[in-house]
Amino acid sequence: MFENLTDKLQRAFKNLRGQGKLTEEHLDAGLAQIREALLDADVNLGVVDEIIAHIREKALGSEVLLQLSPDQQVVKIVRDELTELLGKEVRMQFASRPPSVWLIVGLQGSGKTTTTGKLGKWLGHNGHRPIVVSTDVYRPAAREQLAQVAKATHTPVWPGAGTDKPLEIVRGAMREAKLSAYDVVLVDTAGRLHIDDELMNELSTLKRELAPSEILFVADAMIGQDAVRSAGEFHKRLGVTGVILTKLDGDARGGAALSIRKVTGAPVKFAGIGEKYDAIEQFHPDRIISRILGMGDVLTLIEKAEKTIDEKQARELQRKLEHNEFSLEDFRDQLKQIRKMGSLEQLMGMLPKIGPFAKLPKDTAIDESRLKVAEAIINSMTSAERDDYNLIDGKRRKRIARGSGTTVQEVNEVLKQYNEMRRMMKMYGNTMKGKMRGLGKLRGGLSN
C-alpha cells in the first residue's frame, strides 16, 4: 500500500550522491517524506512536527558517512532520534514489601482484561504468586470474563462477590493477598473515557487506597491521533508508570507508541501479540521503530553494516573503485563480509517485503555454500591472477577448477559475477549501495 520510506527517500535524495554534505534543500525534501510516513503510522501530528524539527537540526551539516548512502544516513538519524525518544527496555516494579499492586487502566476495548490474564501468567512463570481481581462493575459480564481468564491461566482470582463497590472489592483482594501470601495483586479496571470525570475520580481513589507499584495504561496499537489526549489525561490524573501496547499482531503501524511515550514519559513495557494468554512479550523499542517507519528490519541491516565494515577498509575500497582497482581479492573480501553480516538467508529476511524488495521471489532458497565455493575458487588463484583477471585464460581456468574442486563452468560464473559487481560498484561509487546491489545480484546468480 504505502511506498517504502527508503524508496521515497532514495527519490528525494537522488541528486545527492557525490556531495559531501546533506544540503538543506535535499534534507527538507526527505523530511517531508518522513513526516508523511510518521503520520501514516498514526504518530500524533504535534509529536511528528517536534520530531522532524529535531531531526532536521541533527542532520544539517552532519558528515555523510562513507558506508551509508544519504537516504540510509537520514534513516539512521531518524532511527536514532526515535530510539532516544522511546528509551530502553525497562523492568517491572515491585513493592519493597509485598503484596505489590499493578493497576491496569485504559479506554474501553483496549484489551485490559486479556492483558491482566497474560500478566498473571507471565508473573507465574517468573516465580511470582499473583492474584487477579476485577473492579469492572459496569460492563455486562466483565467480572465473569476475568474469572474465566483466570481459570484458563490457572491464576487465582478474587471474586469480590457480594459487593459492587470497586473500593470494597480491592480491599477484600488485598486482605486475601496478605493472608494467602500472594505477592502481586493485578487489578483490572473498567474501561473508561478520559473525559469521564466521575470514573476518573474512581481510579484516583483506587490509587490512593492501593499505592500501586505499577499503573499500566493499556493502549490499542490501532489508536490514532487522539492517543495523546486520552493517555495524557490518564497520566495527569494517575501518573502512569508504564504502557502496554496491545493487538500488535495485526498490521497497525503503532505510531501511538511514540505519541503516548511523549505525553506520559512512561516507557512501553509490554507488547500484546495475540489472543492466547502467552502472547505477550517485553517491548523492544527497535522493532516498533522499524514498524513505524514501515521498513522491515532494514534498520538492523544498517546497524550490522555499520558494525561489520570498518571505516578504513571502506575508504580504501572507495579509493580502489575510483582508480578501477577492484580486484578479485577485494571481491573475495566482499563475499567474506557478506557472510560475516549474517547468513544470506537472514539478511534477505531482514529486507522489507515492499518497495524494491517486493519483487524478490519469496521462497527461493539461498544456497550459502555457493558463497563458500566462490571463495574457494578465488583462493585457488595466484595473486597475479587476483590482481588482473584478464590473465585467467582457458588453461588457467581448468587449473583453478581442479585446485578448488569445482568445474570450469563454476569458475566462469564467479568471474562473471566479479565483473558484474565491479561494473556496478563503479557505477554507484558508493560502497554500501554497491554492496547491497551486488548482494541482490549475487543472490540471483547463486541460487538455483
Place this chain on the structure above:
Amino acid sequence: MITLFGKPEETVLERLKNSVAKTRTELSARVEQLLTGDRPVDPALLAQLEAALLSADIGVGTTKEVLASLRRQVTEQKLVGSAALKLELKNQLVAILAAAPVPRNGDSPAAVAAAPRVIFVVGVNGTGKTTTIGKLANRLRAEGRSVMLCAADTFRAAAIEQLEVWAKRSGVELIKQKAGSDPAAVVFDGLTAARAKNVDAVIVDTAGRLHTKSNLMAELEKMKRTAAKLVPGAPHDVLLVMDATTGQNGLAQAREFTGHVGVTGIVLTKLDGTAKGGIVIAISRELGLPIRFVGTGEQMDDLVPFDAKTYVNSLFD
C-alpha cells in the same frame, strides 16, 4: 419493512448534534477560531486547516486531496474569503461521505422483504460489537420488530454471558451454544430458530478478529455461507463496527472485512469521547461504504443513525 435502515428523523439528528457538541474538540474550536471573521485565505490558513484535518484521523491521502482542490479553487479565485472556504471544505467532506454508496445487498427490495432479516456484526477486537448489538436490538424492539440474537462469539471469555445480559435488557430472545463450539453451527441454530418463530430480524454477534488473520476471516466466510443456505440473500447486512479512536489502520480493516465478507455499512462507536473517527471519511472515499450508525455511550439508547451533514457540522460548528 424494517425502518431501521431508513432515513434518520429530525429528533435523532438533534441528539447526535448534542452529544457530539458536548465533547466539542480542539479541532472544531480551532477551525472555528480560524474561520470566524471573513478574513482572506492565506497559506497559513490552509496549513492550519491541514493540521485540523490530520488531527481528526482523516489521513494524509484524503487531507492532501481535499486541500489541493481547495487551493486550486482559491488560485482560480472561485473561492474568496474564509467563510466561503469553510463552506466548501464542509461540502467536500459531506460529498465524500454521501457519495452514492455502491448498491448494497441490504437495500434491495428482496432483502427488505426478507424474513428474517439477517444482520452480521463484525470487526476487530474491542470495538463495541456486542454493545452495539444490544443497542440495535433495543432500537428494533422500539420500532415494533421481533428480534433474536445469536451468540456466535464462542471464543472470547464470557462473550456469551455479556450478550445474554443485553438480550435481557432489550427483552429479546438469545440463541446460544457452549463456549468453544463452532460459530457457524450457532448461526445455523440461530437462523433455524428465527425462521421457525418467524422473527423479523436476527443479529449475529461475532468474535472480534484482526483482519490480518486469514483463518479467522475464513471462519467468518463460513458463517456467512451457512446463513445464505438457510435464508435467501443472508446476511442482508454486514455491519463493520469501528472504534472512533482508530487511526489509519481503519482503512485496512474496512478493506479486508469488505473483501472477505462484503461489509454493507459501518457503525462508528465511542463518539462520546474526544476522538472524531475521521478515518471513516477516508474509508468512504476509497470503498464507498455508508456509515449507518453512531455509538455515543454505553447505555442502551446511545445509538443514533448517521447523517453526513450533522457529522461534518459537528466537526466544524
